[in-house]
Amino acid sequence: MSLQALLNQEELFPAVTLTPGEIEAWRQKEPLSVSQWAERYRVVTDGPWKGEWSNQHTPYLVEPMDAWGLPHVREVWVIGPLQGGKTQIVYNCWAYGQHYDQAWALFVMADEKSAVRVSKERLQRIIKASTALRELMTGSPLSLGNYELHLQASMTYMGWPRSEATLASFPIPQVFLDEVDLWPVPRKDSMDAVDLAKARTTTFPFSSKVLGVTTTTLEDAPGWENLVKCQEVRVYMAKCPHCGGLQIMHPEQLRWDQELTGQPDRIEGEDLAWYECELCEGAWGRLERRLAVQEGAYQPHRWDSRAQWWEPCQPVARPIKVGFHFSAFHSPFVSLGKIAAQFIRAGQEAKAAVTLYNKVLALPYRGEQAARSDDLILALCDERPPGLVPADAVLLTACVDVQRAGFYLTIRAWAAGPERDSWLVRAAYLDSWAAVEKVIFDDHYRDPEGAGCVIGFGLVDSGDGAMQREVYDWCQANPPMRASKGFQKTNRQPYTQAKVDTHPGLVCFHFNTTYYKNDLLDGKLRIAPGDPGAWRLHSNWPDGEPPGGGHAVGLLNDYARQLCSEAKDERGLWRNLRRRPNHFLDCEVLQLVCADYLGIRYMQRQEPDQEPEPVIQPITRSHSRW
Numbered sequence: 001m002s003l004q005a006l007l008n009q010e011e012l013f014p015a016v017t018l019t020p021g022e023i024e025a026w027r028q029k030e031p032l033s034v035s036q037w038a039e040r041y042r043v044v045t046d047g048p049w050k051g052e053w054s055n056q057h058t059p060y061l062v063e064p065m066d067a068w069g070l071p072h073v074r075e076v077w078v079i080g081p082l083q084g085g086k087t088q089i090v091y092n093c094w095a096y097g098q099h100y101d102q103a104w105a106l107f108v109m110a111d112e113k114s115a116v117r118v119s120k121e122r123l124q125r126i127i128k129a130s131t132a133l134r135e136l137m138t139g140s141p142l143s144l145g146n147y148e149l150h151l152q153a154s155m156t157y158m159g160w161p162r163s164e165a166t167l168a169s170f171p172i173p174q175v176f177l178d179e180v181d182l183w184p185v186p187r188k189d190s191m192d193a194v195d196l197a198k199a200r201t202t203t204f205p206f207s208s209k210v211l212g213v214t215t216t217t218l219e220d221a222p223g224w225e226n227l228v229k230c231q232e233v234r235v236y237m238a239k240c241p242h243c244g245g246l247q248i249m250h251p252e253q254l255r256w257d258q259e260l261t262g263q264p265d266r267i268e269g270e271d272l273a274w275y276e277c278e279l280c281e282g283a284w285g286r287l288e289r290r291l292a293v294q295e296g297a298y299q300p301h302r303w304d305s306r307a308q309w310w311e312p313c314q315p316v317a318r319p320i321k322v323g324f325h326f327s328a329f330h331s332p333f334v335s336l337g338k339i340a341a342q343f344i345r346a347g348q349e350a351k352a353a354v355t356l357y358n359k360v361l362a363l364p365y366r367g368e369q370a371a372r373s374d375d376l377i378l379a380l381c382d383e384r385p386p387g388l389v390p391a392d393a394v395l396l397t398a399c400v401d402v403q404r405a406g407f408y409l410t411i412r413a414w415a416a417g418p419e420r421d422s423w424l425v426r427a428a429y430l431d432s433w434a435a436v437e438k439v440i441f442d443d444h445y446r447d448p449e450g451a452g453c454v455i456g457f458g459l460v461d462s463g464d465g466a467m468q469r470e471v472y473d474w475c476q477a478n479p480p481m482r483a484s485k486g487f488q489k490t491n492r493q494p495y496t497q498a499k500v501d502t503h504p505g506l507v508c509f510h511f512n513t514t515y516y517k518n519d520l521l522d523g524k525l526r527i528a529p530g531d532p533g534a535w536r537l538h539s540n541w542p543d544g545e546p547p548g549g550g551h552a553v554g555l556l557n558d559y560a561r562q563l564c565s566e567a568k569d570e571r572g573l574w575r576n577l578r579r580r581p582n583h584f585l586d587c588e589v590l591q592l593v594c595a596d597y598l599g600i601r602y603m604q605r606q607e608p609d610q611e612p613e614p615v616i617q618p619i620t621r622s623h624s625r626w
């Protein structure tokens with residue numbers, strides 16, 4: 001190469017002095033995902049997470065971080081419980097962005113105080129504790145301020161709704177939004193702040209990143225709204241160590257000894273609850289729950305606002321906006337006992353229910369309906385103790401819902417006539433066929449005069465097939481009881497009887513669940529307790545009145561909750577999308593099939609005879625006779 005050529009090249013490409021930051025920016029970096037980066041470079045400076053970052057205990061935090069780091073992903077929303085580590089996702093992604101992208105960043109917090117605190121107690125410490133980030137410090141003690149953090153080639157601004165940093169208009173490629181649903185400002189202000197902050201990134205259409213992480217409150221809160229607007233929402237599912245089934249954990253599957261129900265503090269303090277797999281009914285103790293979370297995975301779901309629960313859906317190819325949802329069930333810092341205690345308290349007071357939904361389950365709270373309908377059901381209670389048959393009754397029927405773990409049973413008394421007046425005489429959960437036989441055939445049910453009443457007919461749900469043979473065998477041996485099976489078809493007859501080929505002489509009642517659920521849920525349950533045809537229940541309290549201390553749990557609270565477990569979808573079908581227990585509902589649906597089969601509505605009421613009508617004792621609370 002000639003001297004002239006060299007000179008020309010010098011002119012064309014003048015030597016530049018690179019700053020250390022630029023050198024760092026241009027340096028080839030090992031390709032690491034955010035979660036791998038965090039395990040190598042992130043040190044947690046305080047709290048239960050203190051020490052070198054590890055993905056092991058919180059596997060559900062890995063995918064949200066790594067999704068944010070994918071080149072094609074522009075926006076990630078994470079909704080999680082209060083204690084679950086979701087804020088660590090923000091810190092890890094931000095730190096990664098500082099190291100790998102030298103990205104200018106904006107942090108938007110609830111208010112000035114939180115912004116300063118996070119800058120001082122989190123971000124500044126994260127920089128100083130990380131070997132990778134420490135190298136990027138400018139050397140000036142003033143660089144890491146409370147409102148702005150300078151590194152050699154990047155800058156992080158701290159903002160809050162209506163702050164200068166948030167309202168400014170210069171472009172920022174990486175925006176982090178923390179706890180947007182808890183900001184103590186009007187919803188419109190937080191919405192504006194979220195939109196403004198997001199708008200800052202539009203100048204970087206192929207490299208910008210928005211990360212919003214929050215505990216939620218209501219469905220129209222900005223965080224939840226942004227979550228459900230994502231192209232794909234992934235919900236964390238635990239994997240049963242017994243059967244391998246993936247499931248979204250929910251509090252209705254929590255179990256504890258029944259006698260502890262009045263002592264949520266003890267369940268919490270001594271961690272006395274366990275979880276029951278909704279697929280195989282296997283028990284998850286502390287160890288199994290940890291395994292279930294470790295082996296869990298995110299799966300795409302759609303939020304069904306009507307049912308207030310998740311519905312599985314198809315994945316989206318290369319989504320640009322991705323949402324993630326997990327709950328305290330996955331957090332190693334929240335025990336099952338603590339969640340169970342909160343669940344019990346939520347049944348007693350609305351405030352605890354809000355905490356359960358928002359801070360534990362990380363779901364929006366839409367309280368009144370559920371609470372209101374439970375109460376509506378309990379308003380049907382009269383003052384009869386369980387076991388007492390009203391004087392007007394002409395028939396007793398028993399219906400059983402068979403589960404692998406046990407039996408739900410209701411006994412109802414019916415009055416003759418077109419109104420189909422009826423009274424719940426007993427509702428029970430039992431765990432053996434022997435117990436079912438005792439309750440149906442041996443226990444005494446008496447009317448106010450002390451005369452015994454026998455159960456003349458009943459139906460047993462043969463269920464999903466697993467228990468079918470057992471149910472057929474049992475019904476064959478106990479003739480007043482018949483097998484039954486429900487079908488969710490709107491065009492079927494209300495019920496038909498079918499021969500069972502394997503069991504000569506046995507018939508199985510096939511019934512239309514939609515027809516009878518309409519009859520019960522849209523019909524009977526709407527009749528006021530004092531009106532003809534009402535669906536009356538026995539007293540909710542053993543002695544007719546709620547106890548003073550509020551410790552005892554109402555006899556029918558569980559029954560009432562189960563009767564509210566289903567909602568009608570747009571096709572007119574009853575669905576239990578929250579997968580709440582609905583066994584007593586199934587029993588009561590069977591009761592209406594019994595009433596139709598027995599022709600209750602065509603029976604004549606007994607006219608008073610010539611003799612003077614016997615004086616019927618008013619039903620009082622002194623029920624020692626029964």
Ligand SMILES: [Zn+2]
Pocket residue numbers: 240241242243244245277278279280281282
């Ligand atoms: Zn299982």
